[in-house]
Amino acid sequence: MKELAKAYEPQSVEDRLYAGWLERGDYTADPASPKPKFSIVIPPPNVTGVLTMGHVLNNTIQDILCRHARLQGKEVLWLPGTDHAGLATQVAVEKALRKPDDLPPTVKARLESFHLPADMPLTRQNIGRERLLELIDAWQQDRGGVIIQQLKKLGASCDWKRERFTMDAEYVREVQERFVDLYNQGYMYRGLRMCNWCPATMTAISDEEVVMTPQKSKLYYMRYEIAEEPGRFLEIATTRPETLMGDSGVAVHPNDKRYADLIGKHAVRPFPKTNIPIVGDSYIDMEFGTGVLKVTPAHDKADFDIGRRHNLQIIDVMTPEGKINCPEVPELHGMERFAARKRAAELLDEAGQLIKEEEYENNVGFSERGKVPIEPRLSEQWFLKYPRIDEALDVVTNEDNKLIRFFPAHWEKTYSHWLENIQDWCVSRQTWYGHRLPVWYQKGHTKAQLESPGEGWFQDEDTMDTWASSWLWAYATMDEETRKAFYPTSVLVTGPDIIFLWVARMIVAGLEILPGVTEEQKDNIPFSDVYFTGLIRDGKGRKMSKSLGNSPDPLDLIAKYGADGLRFGLMRIAPQGADIRYDEKQIEEGRNFCNKLWNAARFRAMQGPIDRQADPSQHEQSIFCCDILFQLGELNADVDRAMANYEFNTAASRLYDYVWKSFCSRFLEAAKVDFLDEFSPTRAGTLATFDYVLSHILRLLHPFAPFITEELWTHLDFAEHEGDSIQFATWPSLKFGESPKATRFLEAESVYRLVDQGRILRGQFNIASNKKVKFLLHATEELTEAELRVSASMLNAEAVELVQEKVKHCPVIFTPLGELYLPLEGLVDPAEEIARLEKELTKTEKDIEVTDKKLANKQVIAKAPPEKVQGWRDHAAVLAAKRERLKEQMDFFREQAA
């Protein structure tokens, strides 16, 4: 056994372990192993991103689950990987190209190899598809390893040899094959529809990628003349006057008496000037604005529907970039849409048709990536009609046959609500980076297949929504052999923010399109449990985000507190299902906890070599040993229960309390007496207990703090063979009450409480911690010499001496083992002592009052459980006795004073 460093230095421990342990990857799963299986796929982070606190939380939890499973003897597959994040990546690269000097060297080199004209703006249109994709590849290679390295720093014990990327050739093939399958079954179809168009990125996006944001805008009131009744006007409110040229109708509610006679007549659209029909449609809200809606079928989803109901013309007046396209109105033609809004209002005003402008706040849909308001736009896109929605609902919400369990369960409602109101999924994207649609066209014919059907066929230019590749992640990352053993996966750990984008879709994908692997897996669910983490918020309750700059860099935290400190600190404050209020202090506490454990282990190492097979039951044991062993059983059971329910904070807190309070503050302090006395009869038992308990603590704690536990396991020689990882040790399975029982009736708890009381007494007389004093004890229980020595040691006292009679002339405190006195040899001021006793008496009487009141209530006696009543009675008796003694003591000191 080597000597442990004097202080715990996380960095030195971690650095050494990365090389010798994480990189070795000997936790790689063996599909052929007969052990029970446990598998997780990592929610793939974007290649472009850096590790955030969210990733830390997420991956810490997964690592905890994996290490726990390994300790339980399971064959564990934790599959790592990254997501190409098509649109997000393309946007990032396009943005980076605006500052070519700051590009990563490899990307820059690639760009230079194109020999583009120096004065050419580096837009994607100028660069071209093939070249842009080359640049993105270079970019991905530059960034790709970064996040993986960061996960390793955190201690993530993934099967790094199996790292996957959503743009790997096999993965791409899988994605396209599934597309073809869905097409062949009629779920994937092409259609001309209103979709969410992002003018910034120039692509359609799905409903889930639209972020509703409250905007301060204006409600413009305008008036249109009635064509059939010159001089009569309709007042119309709109937020978008710039689309006026696209108006092909005006709608009112059919029951609206104000306008009933107008239905069927026409309104005069001011520019370009023409007559448009007035229709009655029950969609209209009579209360809102003027109760009249201008209908612009080409630029609003609701208007599109109204238009379809009444056969209104679809007039597209905007380019894909979001510029006005209406040569008939040269004042607006070519203008950017928001500038055009103002100008259109001015034009109306000039024509005398603008009545007023009102400040107005409404929700506007923004493109998640493009960061601009989306433009509802009619375009030809590929859509997925979701298959098996009922089954997807059933596997999550059917109480009798819940194939997939959500933790916390309340997310089921969110999940159901989405599925019940689901719209077809727009999966095509007019972007270049991503999985190309496996679709071919020729003269009005369409074929979906991987290879070109032949001469004259051309492939669809579009790519797929990133999520249409991610939704296969659990399946497509595994080869067939691996799937047989590890699919479906055991648990998915992710944030609730992607419950629709990813989780729900993965479930649908699993049910419908993933071929069954084995007979047992015929249900085709991708995972059995889903654990939703909370969001991490800053001290002010704001969501942590890059844009706010309020997210600390996890690598800085690791450098400062160690990966274990970060992991443990975070887990201790991460309640199931609730958001986490982040506080660096918590991480510091995690680090301090590791240091505490380190030093407890170091203390043990100072007593001589450990015995890895220590069996406390083979030795004579002190009550302190019995106590810590008994509590170990409770700890083990509590941690097991917490782990089974994904209550990581409970497990972490229990471990924290046990190690710090029960093990260090109590047992270790009591053990010192044995360790200092070579001839103590309980010395061997205490050593054995120490080793036994420490080895259990290391294993129970290992999932949370892998580095320090691995280090101590190895260095203290708990490992059977040189180089054995604690990951493959055996998970403890002590049951509550199974631990060795005390050989004596007296319990350690009583001694510890005696010590607590003694410390309070010391404190009340302001006796410095380093000053040795002597205590007297009038014991009501039998105490051994050794137990008295432990009491004295923990009180930093010369001795705790037994006295046969109760002592009157000393300050007294009441303990479960009798009255404890602090002889101060005439230093006690009677007046002060009377005041001290008075305070105690007041408190005691207040307690008595509460208890008496309860016991005096007949209904309490009648209705409360008898064992409770008996408990209160016993308590009352103790209090009464204490009161008498306090009074006696006070009388004594009053005489002294007199």
Place this chain on the structure above:
RNA sequence: GGGCGGUUAGCUUAGUGGUAGAGCGCUCGCUUCACACGCGAGAGGUCACUGGUUCGAACCCAGUACCGCCCACCA
């Protein structure tokens, strides 16, 4: 507009029916031979509010307020 969470000491939070617990921070005392990333003591809470159920409510029920999140085609 609908749904889901939350509200306990200055901060972070345990606590599913029996006189409120912890850690940090604060005050005081300690370089006590594992640990100052520590040890000991202390101050600090009408458990958001209002009703109800109960012998008894932080806890169960109803409602209110505030905070947060999600969903929704009122121009």
